[in-house]
Amino acid sequence: GETAEVTASPEANDAEYLSPVSIGGQTLNLDFDTGSADLWVFSTELPTSETSGHTTFDPSKSSTFKKYDGATWKISYGDGSGASGDVGFDNVAIGGATATSQAVELATSVSSQFVSDQANDGLLGLAFSNINTVSPTKQKTWFETIKSQLENPLFTADLEKDASGTYDFGNIDSSKYTGDIHYAPVDKSGGFWEFNSKSYSIGGTKSSCTTCSPAIADTGTSLLLVDDDVAKAYYAQVDGSKNDSTQGGYVYPCSSNLPDFGIAIGDYIAVLKGSDLTYANVDSSTCFGGIQSNANSGMQIFGDVMFKQYFAVFDAGNTQFGVASK
Numbered sequence: 001g002e003t004a005e006v007t008a009s010p011e012a013n014d015a016e017y018l019s020p021v022s023i024g025g026q027t028l029n030l031d032f033d034t035g036s037a038d039l040w041v042f043s044t045e046l047p048t049s050e051t052s053g054h055t056t057f058d059p060s061k062s063s064t065f066k067k068y069d070g071a072t073w074k075i076s077y078g079d080g081s082g083a084s085g086d087v088g089f090d091n092v093a094i095g096g097a098t099a100t101s102q103a104v105e106l107a108t109s110v111s112s113q114f115v116s117d118q119a120n121d122g123l124l125g126l127a128f129s130n131i132n133t134v135s136p137t138k139q140k141t142w143f144e145t146i147k148s149q150l151e152n153p154l155f156t157a158d159l160e161k162d163a164s165g166t167y168d169f170g171n172i173d174s175s176k177y178t179g180d181i182h183y184a185p186v187d188k189s190g191g192f193w194e195f196n197s198k199s200y201s202i203g204g205t206k207s208s209c210t211t212c213s214p215a216i217a218d219t220g221t222s223l224l225l226v227d228d229d230v231a232k233a234y235y236a237q238v239d240g241s242k243n244d245s246t247q248g249g250y251v252y253p254c255s256s257n258l259p260d261f262g263i264a265i266g267d268y269i270a271v272l273k274g275s276d277l278t279y280a281n282v283d284s285s286t287c288f289g290g291i292q293s294n295a296n297s298g299m300q301i302f303g304d305v306m307f308k309q310y311f312a313v314f315d316a317g318n319t320q321f322g323v324a325s326k
């Protein structure tokens with residue numbers, strides 16, 4: 001079976017991570033997103049006013065591209081961004097592993113967040129294909145297309161703070177983590193890498209929360225979006241913090257010593273160091289937190305803030321998600 005490894009390079013503030021993907025011989029930098037299941041790209045079908053700074057996929061220049069007549073797609077993400085377009089098939093290679101006849105969704109329209117994010121040429125979904133948005137027939141993700149060719153039906157994420165990391169497909173590289181991998185069973189019925197998260201710790205003090213929402217492991221989200229009462233409890237421990245609607249969330253003096261925050265991955269509490277829980281400066285003295293409220297959406301979203309501190313295993317063979325210290 002095959003294995004493949006690809007670099008994941010951070011954008012400013014580690015807002016997202018981009019990886020090179022070859023589609024019909026054309027290389028685009030895509031955001032690998034375990035919180036969605038569409039592979040879509042900036043294409044020559046977009047208005048040129050929206051493609052400035054991006055690499056676009058040109059189907060007419062790929063000898064292996066096949067149009068999927070009549071198929072369309074339309075996606076909207078948790079952060080309000082979105083895109084839509086039409087569909088074809090082509091050979092898609094990541095780190096030397098090629099999925100043949102992979103559904104490639106060509107954007108004919110993208111929201112302003114994507115237009116202005118010039119380093120991003122599209123998304124590669126790594127959630128479960130039951131939430132793929134292609135109509136009239138849902139399409140498989142790249143991982144699900146290639147899974148049977150891999151040494152093991154799994155992939156791992158090693159994202160780093162302000163540095164390049166890696167995604168590996170088909171194997172777990174033991175040099176990338178220390179200690180044990182702690183797994184939680186995944187409920188994939190909603191299409192996400194979803195698990196229970198019924199406790200947390202703040203500054204070493206553990207709380208159980210039987211009413212806490214399930215969580216998803218989402219490399220496509222920058223922050224850690226936790227239930228509203230948990231975010232409140234966390235920032236109650238940070239002097240001078242406030243939930244500032246003009247900034248879009250909790251801010252505090254950058255000089256604050258943030259408490260450690262432990263998140264439950266099933267029965268295991270992964271402790272995130274407070275010193276790595278600042279997301280960005282709002283101004284020279286005010287900082288925006290990596291932990292924010294999910295506005296009681298009913299889902300906790302564990303994004304890149306977690307992946308920067310823990311090595312992650314997405315194990316489709318056993319339908320489980322695991323983390324390890326690194």
Ligand SMILES: O=C(CCCl)NNC1=[NH+]CCN1
Pocket residue numbers: 033035036076077078079081218220221299301
């Ligand atoms: O949409 C979500 C949240 C799913 Cl509940 N994550 N993935 C993503 N991709 C681009 C922005 N966010």
